[in-house]
Amino acid sequence: MSGTAGVGRLGNVETEPESVARRIARPLAALERSGYALADRMPELGARLMGWLDELESDSDALRRCRELVRGLDSLPPDRRADRLRKFTREWRKYIQQKACPNRAYGLPSQAMSQAKPPETPLPEDGWGVDDLVRRPLLYEKGVGPARAERLKRLGLVSVADLLACEPRGYRDRSRLVPLDRLRAGEEVTVVGELAGVELIRGFRGRKSRLCALLNGEGGSLVLTWFNAAYLAEKLRPGRRLVAFGKVNPRDGGALVNPDFEFLDAGEDPLAFGRIVPTYGLTEGLGQRYIRTLVRRVLERYLPGLRDHTPEEAWAPLGLPGLAEAFEHLHYPSDLDASVRARRRLAFDGLFLLQLAVLRERLRLEETEGGRVEAAGELVRRALDRLGFELTGSQKRVLERIRHDMARSRPMNRLLQGDVGSGKTVVALLAMLLAVEAGWQAALMAPTEVLARQHHRTFRRVLEPLGVPCHLVTGGVKDRARRPALEALAAGEPGVAVGTTALIQEGVVFPRLGLAVVDEQHRFGVAQRGRLCPPSTNVLVMTATPIPRSLALTVYGDLDSSVIDELPPGRRPVDTRWLSGRRAREAFDFIREEAEQGRQAFVVCPLVEESPEKDLAAATARYDELRDGPLSGLRLGLVHGRLDSARKERMMRAFAAGGLDVLVATTVVEVGIDVPNATVMVVEEAQQFGLSQLHQLRGRVARSPHAARCYLLSGRGLTDAGKMRLRAMTETDDGFRLAELDLELRGPGELLGTRQHGLPDAALATLVTDRRLLEEAREAARRLLEADPELEKWPLLRRRLESVYGPGDLGVVA
Ligand code: ADP
Ligand code: MG
Secondary structure (H helix, E strand, C coil): CCCCCCCEECCCCCCHHHHHHHHHHHHHHHHHHCCCHHHHHCCCHHHHHHHHHCCCCCCCHHHHHHHHHHCCHHHCCHHHHHHHHHHHHHHHHHHHHHCCCCHHHHCCCHHHHCCCCCCCCCCCCCCECHHHHHCCEHHHCCCCCHHHHHHHHHCCCCEHHHHHHCCCCEEEECCCECCHHHCCCCCEEEEEEEEEEEEEECCCCCCCCEEEEEEEECCEEEEEEEECCHHHHHCCCCCCEEEEEEEECCCHHHCEECCEEEECCCCCCCCCCCCEEEECCCECCECHHHHHHHHHHHHHHHCCCECCCCCHHHHHHHCCCCHHHHHHHHHCCCCHHHHHHHHHHHHHHHHHHHHHHHHHHHHHHHHCCCCCCCCCCHHHHHHHHHHCCCCCHHHHHHHHHHHHHHHCCCCCEEEEEECCCCCHHHHHHHHHHHHHHCCCEEEEECCCHHHHHHHHHHHHHHHHHHCCCEEEECCCCCHHHHHHHHHHHHCCCCEEEEECHHHHCCCCEECCEEEEEEECCCCCCHHHHHHHCCCCCEEEEEECCCCCHHHHHHHHCCCEEEEECCCCCCCCCCEEEEEEHHHCHHHHHHHHHHHHCCCEEEEECCCCCCCHHHHHHHHHHHHHHHHHCCCCCCCEEEECCCCCHHHHHHHHHHHHCCCCCEEEECCCHHHCCCCCCEEEEEECCHHHCCHHHHHHHHHCCCCCCCCCEEEEEECCCCCHHHHHHHHHHHHCCCHHHHHHHHHHHHCHHHHHCCCCCCCCHHHHHHHHHCHHHHHHHHHHHHHHHHHCCCCCCCHHHHHHHHHHHCCCCCCCCC
């Protein structure tokens, strides 16, 4: 990639499936690792996946199935979504294998992914770092063959490092052994003894079989009972000693029913009692005992030689343990406090690495030359005349700031935050005009095709009369139509390009890129932004999801930040009402009233069904219901995920032109459009949406100078958190406050989205529960980089940083 001022391609060279695979890999890996528990913390994952898939040619069945599975994903309830994602992962894997880039698909080292054993590389004699263990497949460990390795992989456990860092789901305190004459009904106990007799009572006529064993131990004897476990009869030989753990059943004369147990015969490591014992999230074919034993073995083999990559002065003052101790106590804590400190240390590491990456980036950017774009602002003045309004004070301030940034000989890297409708896009357009006036090119990347087309339409209205070319570059624009645009761009002709991620694909070249604008939702990570354009290019990142300061620091810490904190004049807050389903009538009556005044409305109904066919059926059925019932006589349009982009586009256009009264939409994305004449937003099943999504939806009608109303209709399945969200919506329209609340209610994953922040779950969690830890990590990172900017004294740390966040030269990161 070229590093000279503003010259170079917008992207890196890669085949399409590979580049898409790489982008899809991270969220999928995170999902697999979390057993899909993260699925509900990745808002609009479906939309994003679909965007990526749309970049691929649709000639294969596997890909078609992938698309089907992603369609409507975002509006499914969490468990359905997880299920669907699981299926998607399988289909996607098939597709990727067909396309012959199998191993890169999951962002894991390819050797660890393959079935064949690669030669085992010896560990360094003077000790090893976590990175050496990342490159060490579990396949080599005793007790792990290809079949088990495959199962472990399903838990996201491929390397030794994965296993070390795998957080137990919980712990059981089995440090206290209870004598057999002191058992109390209902208590969870650990007992030790010798098997005296075993009896299998076969089940008949569909009844469960029952295996009873008599255990003799200190203080007396006890019956252990297992149901449907005839296979145990083989193993439970009289005379064997074992430790059992379970709940004392008040019926059955105080037996332990289905207890966990472990033999204590010679040579067995008694991991299962006399201590605090970890329990792990499991998958079929891998039992607790197996994983415990494997973990224990790995701890014993690798911890003694493990070197800590993080300098002691960073973690010791916080009362945190060293790395080896942290891993030991994560799995086998001496007491529960120790496990808390261990997790905190590992979380600290995640945050510390991220802050190092962010701050190092910042230092580098400060030293980068280039991106000098100077213009007097003549085009801006003419554009403002055409727009017919005056900028708000906030907009003026931000634009001036951007002009100033761009005119310096260092590239701008600025984050622009502002509520929906605060006028960010207008500011971006004007900033792009500054670049064009100075003889440069400018590009804006939107998160979806629909939004890209909308921006293109509105920009063109302003730009064409000024003689500034405005090109559209998206996956949906056919090659033939795209060629003239690409040629003009490649020739270095000053102008504006609007598009999707297609802008950073192969074949799109900007020889004179003066400004790159990234519109919200992409949530590019520190490393990813580097892929957008050469480091010497001015970059403006816009987000309409206000980010609480703690999170902003985490993920945008390398950017300067501006906020538009003022709405264009005449905007009134949207009158927001929450109605339970039975009172929905009010909302539809209001739509009719507004339609009589010539105004328009959105009705958003989330998809609930599992299969795309049913999705479509449900959406169509709802549409029919509305058309024949509460909205009869009005002109209704329907957009849903299965419409191709041309038909979607036509429907949007009809609505924007006033040819429809009501737009019924089945996903959030499709309504991300700007129709000032729309004054009513009805969200059905509003409890299914996150706060920021609801706020975004409401923002769609906040743009109009007319009084607007938003109805949130709640259906069944309203949780306490759901109630809090809906109530908050009716009480405030301050995006920042809602974002803070969202952070508390749904955790940071919601706000960070699928952004590739590289943070382990433990670190993510602390962003809410332990916000100080981030500040501590940032401070420690700052001190370290100040003393040693290239981390020359810390080769292990440097290596770790590079393997997580890339070499930091803004190169490509897998
Ligand atoms: P955002 O990108 O922040 O959501 P936009 O830039 O799309 O906001 O602006 C929302 C709407 O408000 C657009 O229709 C735009 O033309 C209009 N608008 C923007 N700035 C002003 C202003 N200063 N005065 C009046 N209308 C404005
Ligand atoms: Mg916008």
